[in-house]
Amino acid sequence: MQELNPFSVLEKYRIKTLPYRIIKNKIELKKAGKELGYPLALKIISRRFTHKKDIGGIRLGIGNEKRLLTSYEDMLEDIGKKNIDAFLVQKMARKGIELIIGGKKDAQFGHMIILGMGGTYVEIFKDFSARICPIIEEDVGEMVNELRSHPILQGARGEKPISMKKLTSLMLKICKLLQKEQIEELDLNPVIINHKGYDIVDMRYRR
Amino acid sequence: MRQDIKNLKYVFEPDSVAVIGASPKSSKLGNVVLRNFLEGAFNGSVYPINPKYKKILGLKCYPSVSNVKKRIDLAIIATPALTVPSIVEECGKKGIKGVVVLSAGFGEAGNYELEKELKKNAKKYNIALIGPNCLGVLNPHKRVDSIFFPIYKFGRPKPGSIAFVTQSGGVGSCVVDLASDFGIGFSKFVSYGNATCLDESDIMEYLAKDKETDAILLYLEGTKDGKKLLDRLKKITPKKPVIVLKAGRSKGASKAAYSHTGALAGTYLAYKAAFRQSKAIEVSDVAELFQTVNLLSQPLPKGKRVGVITDGGGLGVLTADAIEENELELASLSKKTTSRLAEILPSYGSVGNPLDLIADADAERYKKAITAFLDDSNIDSVIVVVLFQAPAVDSSLLDIIIRASDRKKKPILIVAMGGEYTIDSRKALDSYGVPTYVSPSYAVEALKKVTDYSFFLKTRKR
Numbered sequence: 001m002q003e004l005n006p007f008s009v010l011e012k013y014r015i016k017t018l019p020y021r022i023i024k025n026k027i028e029l030k031k032a033g034k035e036l037g038y039p040l041a042l043k044i045i046s047r048r049f050t051h052k053k054d055i056g057g058i059r060l061g062i063g064n065e066k067r068l069l070t071s072y073e074d075m076l077e078d079i080g081k082k083n084i085d086a087f088l089v090q091k092m093a094r095k096g097i098e099l100i101i102g103g104k105k106d107a108q109f110g111h112m113i114i115l116g117m118g119g120t121y122v123e124i125f126k127d128f129s130a131r132i133c134p135i136i137e138e139d140v141g142e143m144v145n146e147l148r149s150h151p152i153l154q155g156a157r158g159e160k161p162i163s164m165k166k167l168t169s170l171m172l173k174i175c176k177l178l179q180k181e182q183i184e185e186l187d188l189n190p191v192i193i194n195h196k197g198y199d200i201v202d203m204r205y206r207r
Numbered sequence: 208m209r210q211d212i213k214n215l216k217y218v219f220e221p222d223s224v225a226v227i228g229a230s231p232k233s234s235k236l237g238n239v240v241l242r243n244f245l246e247g248a249f250n251g252s253v254y255p256i257n258p259k260y261k262k263i264l265g266l267k268c269y270p271s272v273s274n275v276k277k278r279i280d281l282a283i284i285a286t287p288a289l290t291v292p293s294i295v296e297e298c299g300k301k302g303i304k305g306v307v308v309l310s311a312g313f314g315e316a317g318n319y320e321l322e323k324e325l326k327k328n329a330k331k332y333n334i335a336l337i338g339p340n341c342l343g344v345l346n347p348h349k350r351v352d353s354i355f356f357p358i359y360k361f362g363r364p365k366p367g368s369i370a371f372v373t374q375s376g377g378v379g380s381c382v383v384d385l386a387s388d389f390g391i392g393f394s395k396f397v398s399y400g401n402a403t404c405l406d407e408s409d410i411m412e413y414l415a416k417d418k419e420t421d422a423i424l425l426y427l428e429g430t431k432d433g434k435k436l437l438d439r440l441k442k443i444t445p446k447k448p449v450i451v452l453k454a455g456r457s458k459g460a461s462k463a464a465y466s467h468t469g470a471l472a473g474t475y476l477a478y479k480a481a482f483r484q485s486k487a488i489e490v491s492d493v494a495e496l497f498q499t500v501n502l503l504s505q506p507l508p509k510g511k512r513v514g515v516i517t518d519g520g521g522l523g524v525l526t527a528d529a530i531e532e533n534e535l536e537l538a539s540l541s542k543k544t545t546s547r548l549a550e551i552l553p554s555y556g557s558v559g560n561p562l563d564l565i566a567d568a569d570a571e572r573y574k575k576a577i578t579a580f581l582d583d584s585n586i587d588s589v590i591v592v593v594l595f596q597a598p599a600v601d602s603s604l605l606d607i608i609i610r611a612s613d614r615k616k617k618p619i620l621i622v623a624m625g626g627e628y629t630i631d632s633r634k635a636l637d638s639y640g641v642p643t644y645v646s647p648s649y650a651v652e653a654l655k656k657v658t659d660y661s662f663f664l665k666t667r668k669r
Contacts, residue, residue: 077475106476106477107474108431108432108433108434108477108478109428109433109434109477109480109481110434112476112480129483130477130479130480131480131483132434132437132480134480134482135484138659139484143484146483157527
């Protein structure tokens with residue numbers, strides 16, 4: 001099972017995460033708010049529920065301490081203390097395109113990495129491509145081109161194209177992580193990406 | 208290369224063959240295979256082996272391979288499964304380096320121990336063993352033929368440069384039968400069954416070095432070693448194209464593949480990823496496999512600009528649609544080509560791409576148009592859509608197309624839709640290495656796959 005802090009495994013592979021704190025009480029919460037600065041996101045960490053959003057376990061764009069505290073109390077009350085292992089206080093991600101980067105261990109081929117259009121409707125749009133680990137830079141370019149939505153990533157409607165350099169570096173690191181950590185399944189969803197770089201907003205994995 | 212893989216030389220190019228389980232009864236596999244060698248003009252020694260007979264089909268029959276004094280390169284075994292491991296041991300002692308086991312009744316029937324014993328015995332002597340539970344091999348160049356389908360029912364292909372490696376004997380043989388009917392040649396055919404000793408990756412490793420093989424076809428239900436398959440494919444595709452048809456892509460079909468051959472079909476996504484990564488050309492059904500194979504005898508296109516020539520306007524439009532849908536391009540003709548074409552068209556025609564030669568076009572008008580397209584450096588490949596039904600088109604057009612194709616300048620694809628007369632014309636073209644298609648989209652889809660592969664080779668060379 002994954003640890004309380006899902007991001008620690010990323011840090012081990014020098015994968016950049018959004019500034020965050022794991023907190024268990026109000027004092028820690030206030031401290032986190034001061035240190036990170038607003039706006040913030042507050043999310044529950046729960047072994048019981050995998051889809052946090054569906055049960056109201058995510059509050060975004062919290063602009064000040066007062067709202068941070070009320071969000072915290074509301075969630076405790078709505079979801080129930082026993083269902084919540086801890087809270088994640090996280091800096092809000094920058095604006096960009098939502099991607100999903102996933103990993104899975106296949107019985108015949110070993111680890112494979114998946115790149116797709118992310119967000120809530122991943123399983124409806126099913127716009128993704130896959131490669132067997134390890135991959136090389138060229139593979140990432142091809143994976144992007146295989147997506148039906150690739151024009152969006154390459155700068156549709158006046159937007160700047162996403163940073164392929166940053167995406168490639170992230171994908172190569174994830175492949176390494178999958179193999180070294182013997183991960184069975186992994187989701188980084190969403191990863192928000194723009195021309196400057198990426199923010200990994202949420203993740204879960206299973207060994 | 209592993210020694211047992213090297214020894215595939217004795218499977219494909221033996222000078223002497225023993226048929227173990229040979230029989231005088233025409234319904235027996237051992238009879239069909241023996242007759243393949245006798246009637247198929249195999250240019251080497253053939254030894255029937257069966258303790259029950261003294262003579263079969265006029266040949267001296269031996270009780271065992273150890274009773275044959277001379278050297279034997281290849282043994283083809285068609286005896287009950289339980290007897291096979293000890294027969295392979297005897298073959299090893301005799302110094303036989305190539306063995307094909309046609310017999311079924313091993314892992315696929317739950318007899319895993321028997322299959323292990325077979326493997327152990329073959330490995331002990333570094334025997335190149337194909338099978339068990341397979342149709343075996345065909346080498347039209349050497350007239351080696353272990354396929355136990357009688358010749359009158361199953362057309363043997365002529366010698367050619369395509370090797371076909373198939374997990375399913377049934378699918379493989381149907382494709383070969385159909386291809387033979389269209390005069391498409393093969394360098395090797397291997398139905399490898401349970402892949403007990405040599406699997407698809409091993410066989411392809413050998414074929415990558417085989418001088419008679421220019422392209423490889425693979426029909427796969429599941430592999431036992433995906434990493435190895437990916438690794439081999441990556442090494443082969445920069446040198447020779449590999450076309451692969453993976454069965455068991457749906458969830459339901461995965462189960463069928465499992466029980467079919469004892470290997471887990473695996474999740475399709477990983478296969479798809481591996482094929483993309485290794486630049487294998489993936490096709491999705493047998494028809495597409497056949498269509499793409501057809502095109503491999505042509506030179507690779509240098510780019511994606513297609514020229515279309517037709518004598519039927521509507522079919523030209525359908526071809527143009529297929530070109531756009533498959534992300535290829537309609538070439539814009541050079542000025543020189545435009546003026547050349549203006550001279551050959553009647554006054555009521557107009558020059559363009561697709562080029563409509565008009566229903567009264569004769570073979571000569573076709574010839575001039577094809578030549579102009581081949582000479583135009585704005586065009587990378589040429590699709591000729593022929594209405595063989597038209598009155599002025601006669602069989603001299605076949606000769607013109609074949610000669611144009613022989614120049615090997617650009618790929619030429621023929622689309623011809625129609626009944627018996629058209630089908631006969633298509634067969635004549637195919638047997639001379641000109642790929643023909645029944646519909647514009649089939650031709651364009653095949654061209655797209657080959658164009659993508661050509662781009663991959665170009666980037667590799669840079």
